[in-house]
Amino acid sequence: MNAPFARADGCATPSAALPVLKERGQREVFCGLTGIIWLHRKIQDAFFLVVGSRTCAHLLQSAAGVMIFAEPRFATAIIDERDLAGLADANTELDRVVTRLLERRSDIKLLFLVGSCPSEVIKLDLGRAAARLSQQFSPGVRVLNWSGSGIETTFTQGEDACLAALVPELPATDAPGLLVVGAMADVAEDQFRRLFDALGVGPVRFLPPRRSGDLPAVGPNTRLLMAQPFLADTLRALEARGATRLPAPFPFGAEGTTEWLRAAAVAWSVDPAHFAAVVAPAQERARHALSLHRTVLAGKRVFFFPDSQLEVPLARFLARELGMVPVEVGTPYLHRVLLDRELPWLPSGTQLSEGQDVERQLDRCRAARPDLVVCGLGLANPLEVEGLTTKWSIELVFSPVHGYEQAGDLAGLFTRPLDRRQRLAA
Ligand code: SF4
Secondary structure, eight states: OOOOOOOOOOSOOOGGGSOEEEEESOOOOOOGGGGHHHHHHHSTTEEEEEEEOHHHHHHHHHHHHHOSSOOSOEEEEEOOHHHHTTOSOHHHHHHHHHHHHHHHOTTOOEEEEEEOHHHHHTTOOHHHHHHHHHHHHTTTOEEEEEEOOOTTOOTTHHHHHHHHHHGGGSOBOOSOEEEEESOOOHHHHHHHHHHHHHHTOOOEEEESOSSGGGOOOBOTTEEEEESOTTOHHHHHHHHHTTOEEOOOOOSOHHHHHHHHHHHHHHHTTOOHHHHHHHHHHHHHHHHHHHHHHHHHHTTOEEEEOSSSSOHHHHHHHHHHHHOOEEEEEEESOOOTTTTTTTGGGSOTTOEEEEEEOHHHHHHHHHHHOOSEEEEOHHHHHHHHHTTOOEEEHHHHHHSOOOSSTTHHHHHHHHHHHHHHHHHHHO
16 A cells, blocks of 8 residues: 655645625526537537527527537527417427437437426426437437526536436446546547556546447446536436545646546555656646746736636636635635535635625626636626726636646636737737
């Protein structure tokens, strides 16, 4: 048995010491349908059929417009007035749409029926519809459902709902293994796979998989390494299958990535010297890339509006590795278990807020006059007009930001708006 690793530590502040401002009021967030934009690129033989309104279709189109490489592996089955008035049988309509879709698209192996506010309003039972259609189209196509409804949700919950819907489909196993949970860019996934191989940690599987036929097995000897901080329901479902989470910060920046990998290395009893030797080259490249951005960001004050649920890990990264000062870190939900290794790393004096009352938060932001505001698209333009510099939080979910090689790019997402503002002022 190898000696346990010492944790890298610094200006730790017990999370219990940080005050949390809980707010309930008007919120400015996208709904869970937005997750389809990155999930449809990740699971390459899946199709996402939103059962919703024209509003839902418009949201998807505008969110997809942010992406350069959007592909048509999602669509909206529009619920119209006749359905809403109960004049048409929505189930019959849905069966007709799905049959036509699957006849035309033999490449689809996994079909998600995605619920929306309108489908919930008319109480369309998509779970039952998915079971019925799955039976009809099996074994060629599996049909599952989840809800992206915007009632009381935020946009990254779409991924959580989607992955949680996949968990009952995962095969069972008693074999030991590591499961990395959360959608990451393929390039980051490949880099991590190489690092785990070099460390001798494995077998390693990823959820979601790139092909729906490649679902990872799960069981009592599966260790979970969470790649995203917003997957509370997925984690619960995996734990119910017997898997155990390895507590770790999230793999953002050199430090977060090292400690995330270290959590797996400790569980696999990897020799500390071997661990250090394996991660050293990439860790050094990441530190060097970050040092270039630190000169711009150090001492700058940053304010997070609650949106992506990445706020706490990103604030930790910006504070500890780039010297920024988080003024307020707002998050839609504060998942204390998932953030157990992140919260103690926030600097003392950081105002944490959970939930949103947007007008009051805007007042606090205006009063603080931060150098950078991380917020949703709806708030960014008005704040820019008021002279504040903003970063769209949704970009942080769409971009490859995990791991050592992306650490510099992640920092660049924060330096760019400051740079642009400076050039406009010059
Ligand atoms: S699911 Fe609800 S919040 Fe989302 S676009 Fe449709 S109607 Fe709007």
